[in-house]
Amino acid sequence: MAFRYTATVSRRSGVPIERLTEPSRLVLWLAANDLDPGREATPTDLDRALHLREAIYRAGAAVARSLTPTEEDVRTINEAAAAGRPVPAWESGQDRWRLTGPDHLTDALAVIAHDAIRALGGAPARVKTCEGPDCAGLFLDTSRGGSRRWCSMNTCGNKAKKSRMR
Ligand SMILES: [Zn+2]
Numbered sequence: 001m002a003f004r005y006t007a008t009v010s011r012r013s014g015v016p017i018e019r020l021t022e023p024s025r026l027v028l029w030l031a032a033n034d035l036d037p038g039r040e041a042t043p044t045d046l047d048r049a050l051h052l053r054e055a056i057y058r059a060g061a062a063v064a065r066s067l068t069p070t071e072e073d074v075r076t077i078n079e080a081a082a083a084g085r086p087v088p089a090w091e092s093g094q095d096r097w098r099l100t101g102p103d104h105l106t107d108a109l110a111v112i113a114h115d116a117i118r119a120l121g122g123a124p125a126r127v128k129t130c131e132g133p134d135c136a137g138l139f140l141d142t143s144r145g146g147s148r149r150w151c152s153m154n155t156c157g158n159k160a161k162k163s164r165m166r
Helices: 001-007 022-034 042-064 071-083 104-122 152-163
Strands: 087-089 094-099 127-131 139-141
Touching: 001 042, 001 104, 001 139, 022 042, 042 071, 042 127, 042 139, 071 087, 071 104, 071 127, 087 104
Parallel strands: none
Antiparallel strands: 087 094, 127 139
């Protein structure tokens, strides 16, 4: 979830493409990821959400290189996690988040921050940046040997294979 969120900027090591170009796109992304904020977002919300996203990306890229993330990025992530009141719920056999605070957008960002903490703090050795051309996207390598190199076999993995064949 958190790394999927950082992928709303693609081609990070080339000419980056920003997908969250306006507040309404943030709301659409959250809703598509089962975190419907139930209200419109303001430009300030978008700033806050992008600030969190880039803190997660920088911290993840640092962890992927066995470096220590900056205190500021860690603080940004921890504060976002503490600001909301999402509650885990088991519904229809699935794990979900119930957004129960006074502001569901803050709750939604807290879920993303929570997920980032679990990935970066819980499985740092598995955090990697994609080796695909121009990508540098973050992913969690859950393969048994820990030898995955691309965020996705369908996109970056295929591109790398094709360019090797040429
Ligand atoms: Zn990639």
